[in-house]
Amino acid sequence: MLTKKQNIDAIDSFSENLEIEGRSLWKDARIRFMRNKAAMVSLIILCMITLAVIFVPMFAEFTYDDTDWYALHQAPSTLHLFGTDSLGRDLFVRTFIGGRISLMVGILGALVAVVIGTVYGAASGFLGGKVDRAMMRLLEILYSIPFMFLVIVLVTFFGRHIVLIFVAIGAIAWLDMARIVRGQTLSLRNKEFIEAAHVCGVSNWNIIRRHIIPNVLGIVAVYSTLLVPSMILTESFLSFLGLGVQEPMTSWGALLQEGAQTMEIAIWQIAFPAAFMVITLFCFNYIGDGLRDALDPKDR
Amino acid sequence: MNSEKKLILDINDLKVQFSIPSKSLLPWAKPHTLKAVDGVSLKLYEGETLGVVGESGCGKSTLARAIIGLVPASAGSVVWLGEDLTKLDHESLRLKRKEIQMIFQDPLASLNPRMNVGDIIAEPLRTFYPNLTKSEVKEEVKEMMYRVGLLPNVINRYPHEFSGGQCQRIGIARALILKPKMIICDEPVSALDVSIQAQVVNLLKELQNELGLSLVFIAHDLSVVKHIADRVLVMYLGNPVELAECDALFAEPKHPYTQALMSAVPIPDPRIERAKKIQMLEGELPSPINPPSGCVFRTRCPIATAECSKEKPQLKGNEIHSLSCLLRS
Missing domain, CATH: 3.40.50.300 (P-loop containing nucleotide triphosphate hydrolases)
Incomplete structure (x- = not known):
């Protein structure tokens, strides 16, 4: 009996000393996200597509610029799984290579936009007053530059290059991000915990870093997952107009453009790249929706 | 007088x-x-x-x-x-x-929802004494938590997991840690x-x-x-x-x-x-x-x-x- 009581006491004091692991808002959101079936399925499919575009071209039989003069416009077969294009290049490899470029433009472009936009927006909203006004006017000036015009000027001056697409898309996309983050920051700025941080003597930069950015990150995450598909679409659009990647390198947009020309005689040339692109865009949108639901504090 | x-x-x-x-x-x-x-x-x-x-x-x-x-x-x-x-x-x-430190009106709103209690209370300490090691900071935070009537084992919890009174104690601990x-x-x-x-x-x-x-x-x-x-x-x-x-x-x-x-x-x-x-x-x-x-x-x-x-x-x-x-x- 005595030993039992001692045991209980020991357990008691042990459990009191044990540090309880708290559940952060991020952890909460992750649990909610995992419960969202559509988002989880999209995430898995997207991971598979990403792995495929990275690894399939490495182990494929053909490279993306191998031309086979005896197999022009060939329908899908066991040798060419997705068929060949008008120059006899294997579409299976080209679809994944194109996916590489499209996803890279989408993700890197969104990343650049998110980093610049978040820092700019948070700084502008937090500093307020004249600085804010000046920064917002600059933003509006950049807004007023027509996007297509900028792209055409860049392409005529520097030639067609994938980096230019990054530059052009990145230069435009962060503007929206900055506005969203600024709005969020303005509403956070007068919260008591920011005042408390001022009282604790935390420097402005650390307030932005430690208090503002973590609290706007939710909306940034949602917005950036929705930004990726719009980036992919923009790149496809540019490639479709012939302003995108340089042959023989390709992207989903460029493949669609080629496929569209031969649609009547070789439907597979447009069907496979289009299917991949549509699935990817769907996945990103579902993930964005899932993230929004998971991070929405009102859902709690 | x-x-x-x-x-x-x-x-x-x-x-x-x-x-x-x-x-x-x-x-x-x-x-x-x-x-x-x-x-x-x-x-x-x-x-x-x-x-x-x-x-x-x-x-x-x-x-x-x-x-x-x-x-x-x-x-x-x-x-x-x-x-x-x-x-x-x-x-x-x-x-x-x-x-000079301050305690705020709304206990929950005065704590950053993304930071855990330990980090919130330690923030003034980290700002003014950046040379303190992690374990020293943690020791002080725990002592201060004990002092304001919080169990030190909740150091890793987040503000939304506390009641209003406990949140206000966290606010008090944060105000006191610099010994104002x-x-x-x-x-x-x-x-x-x-x-x-x-x-x-x-x-x-x-x-x-x-x-x-x-x-x-x-x-x-x-x-x-x-x-x-x-x-x-x-x-x-x-x-x-x-x-x-x-x-x-x-x-x-x-x-x-x-x-x-x-x-x-x-x-x-x-x-x-x-x-x-x-x-x-x-x-x-x-x-x-x-x-x-x-x-x-x-x-x-x-x-x-x-x-x-x-x-x-x-x-x-x-x-x-x-x-x-x-x-x-």
């Missing part, structure tokens, strides 16, 4: 005004000024608690924010240990934060329910005795102020109305506004409560953008005469009891 005590804070004719852009479309229309705090003078001694009371919108919180430098003072001085805080530059003011000399409490208990209010107020009192803190305690609940304060400042529309030692003020309120406030305090005895006559104030609180001339209280004062609109009364009286009324003293 306080002559042997050390003066730590001396506020002289402090004014805080906000300019409000005029609604008129004409660009040369003059902006309005909102006089949130209009000439408050007070002294705070070491180890003393000063209660500040008044109805909503009378400038209590603005006074607190002006003392700590969250809003700039328009005129007057805030002398902290011989140094005028209103004249300091940003960096030296930041260093003063080691000595003065804490400004901006309605620290008004968002809590009554039983928790008592706990938090008693905790503050205990900590004050142990550490020799000075407190500026802002509240609109007179019974709480009576319990904790040594001296009480009553404010109305940004102006000081009556400044007196707590016992003297509650025994014999002199200013008509203070009398009206006191009569509104409920007494926990139905028979006395029913017999009591509440002295109602007529009308609404005037706008601080366009306050009445002379004595700001005259529009609602039961004893006001024509005299009152001519001259603005100043606080006069002795150390124990002073009030600003042209008719009474």
